[in-house]
Amino acid sequence: STIVISSPVITTYKEPISGWIDNMYGPCGIIVGIGSGVLRVFSGKVDNKANIVPVDLSVNALLASAWDIARKTYDTPPIYNYVPDADNMVTWKEYMEYGFEYGCNIPMRKSIWYPRFTIVPWxxxxxxxxxxxxxxxxxxxxxxMIVVGKKPRMLKIYRKIHKFCSVMEYFSSNDFKFDNDNVRALSEKLEGADKQIFGFDMRHLDWKELFRVSLVGLRLYVVKDDPRSVPESIKRHER
Structure with missing residues (x-):
């Protein structure tokens, strides 16, 4: 047996398609909230490292760990902390800034307000x-909404947003340090085609590219905005 512990996951990096995800929990919810204009303030320390990983690489690491214990017997179950590698990490500030930058290039068609975002430490x-x-x-x-005869909904939405923020605050307000030597060693055991198909080494991850495809994927698969609506959304965003 083995134990695999993963950081909070975001969209896929490459497989089965770039930027895929079917929910907006965790860090992805922050980006959707900012892009739609409803999330204006968040609590956290911006210089802390963002311990987030793409879901497809996390799954690859899980599969590789199963392959490893099937071919080798360990006296004690090996523990794999699948986290961003210390040699290639980003901060929460960079995560938010990249999200805001790319979000302005592909704004959401039904955003409520113009995206503006403030992170506070306390x-x-x-x-x-x-x-x-x-x-x-x-x-x-x-x-x-009540005046025009519609059902009010914004306060209900914000109650959910604030509940979500309180959960994410634990991760954004604390700086975690993990040992991922076992993950590095596991990656080195893969050879040839396996290394290409089941690669999960976070040292080679292009964060900017990951955030770019994440924004595209969130807009398409979660918000359900048609890619053809981007020019129209940009005009609305500028207005």
């Missing part, structure tokens, strides 16, 4: 700013 700052940036506008929007 919880009390988040409480104050989220009330001003989230709750107050939501109250006015819900009031407008």
């Amino acid at each position: 919880r009390w700052q988040f409480v104050i700013l989220s009330f001003l940036y989230h709750t107050v506008p939501a109250m006015f929007m819900d009031l407008s």
